[in-house]
Amino acid sequence: MCSASEGQSRRSPISTFSPGALRRVLRTADGVLVEAVYEPCTAGFEGNSPAAGGTAIVVAHGFTGSVDRPAVRRAARVFAQRAAVVTFSFRGHGRSGGRSTVGDREVLDLAAAVEWARSLGHPGVATVGFSMGGSVALRHAALHRGRTEARTDAVASVSAPARWYYRGTAPMRRLHWVVTRPTGRFVGRYGFRTRIHDRDWDPVPLSPVESVPLIAPTPLLVVHGDRDPYFPLDHPRMLAAAGAAELWLEPGMGHAENAADEPLLARLADWLVDAAARPRPAAPDAPRTA
Template identity: 70%
Template sequence: MSNGPAGHGARSTVCPNCETSRRTPMRTFLHTADGVSIDSVYNPGAVVYDGSPSPSRGLVFVVAHGFTGDVDRPHVRRVASVLARHGAVVTFSFRGHGASGGRSTVGDREVLDLAAAVEWARGLGHAHVVTVGFSMGGSVVLRHAALYPGVDAVVSVSAPARWYYRGTAPMRRLHWLVTRPEGRMVGRYGFRTRIHHREWNPVPLSPVEAVPRIAPTPLLIVHGDRDGYFPLDHPRMLAAAAGEHAELWLEPGMGHAEHAVDEDLLSRIGDWAAARAGRPDGLA
């Protein structure tokens, strides 16, 4: 595995009096604390500076995808490409997804995958780390921030507040996919997702239990008012549990997770993170 990015791009043609440095993207396999290999991609983005640090210099986003996603899915790459305008980006495939090893535990052991990706991002020299998670990944970034303090800000998009929710048809289908042998076969061959057959034991800390432990780290909770998986009581419950250190954005017309976020929303998320990362008071 490479020890860090190398190489520099040409001088910017957009800003003649500024220097633009682009380091080389890389792809590698990380190894989690429990020995699972995690397919991971680093996009250094473009750093533009005129001798003084820009607001996003040193910032890296670590993106945690939703269930059945992976680093090569178009919707995950789209998220990464927009966030790369604000800083560097690390994406990875959770265990059991894509080329990563192991089997999915649907949000439990995945916190170790995120921990490995955050550690890698810091090892690449980034001073400020912001985790951004979607759906299952949204629950993982909340639990990670509660269990592994030290990230500079957290963004959770379309996350559940509580486990075992079956109140919508998509969630009932997801529970069939996870709990039934024939469902897990569909997951393996239809969605490239290998799902562990064992039930949680013990049951992990729930998202709504995790959010109070994140303070004072800035937290952004984003949810669409047309989310077909988790209705609006989920983000409202998370925001209420988080208290004053969290912001809640309820997005009109937005559906669920990466497929539903548009470029404008991703840009606003990038601006929010760049304004808060590294600020001890969490204020823009």
């Protein structure tokens, strides 16, 4: 879930945002203030206001990421060639308030970003998450699958874990040290600029693999690299087997947004836009809880 190879404090200059970009501070259901950026679709864009209609893609970054990270900016740039894009920083990341709960309460951050996209006039909203953001996207799709303003019309989960507390690889053991130890959280705050909550989950949130069966009929795509150093291939296969998910195993790909090249991002955007437009039966309302 950690994107350490991206660098510890790099930010993208404002010029990397597309014409007509809007910055906002969103308030989540539990009162946390979250920074977010809206960028209109750049295909045929005219003027400096969001164009109503069409699909918006909401991007959920990985642990230690933020709206200004170069890998998130690259993804937004590619996605914006096909749809409007909302990027945001999870709580405890970037300029957002609060502290990271590493995939639990972050569902509320994603819900606030989806609601903002719909408020700007987009009847179709798709979500894509990377690593920690991928697990959040799955749980969000399960918990907001009914006819609410926070629902997603299509979801893609990239490089996500299938189950909690996984320590089977060296990078994940290091990440657990950062999250669970006081010294690790100090490193997270001042080394990775990520403020991490010091309390354990109580209760333990719905896991990604438990979320998948609840997502239908919303279209679901699971994407994973065969060289991912954090989560081996049993994770995406477990997720895909748990429900009606399409699975892409990407040869040579590493982990999350840092490893997603532009051709893959373009394919992701095409899938999300097409999937969000598919007619499907309504799903029952789900409890609005993280």
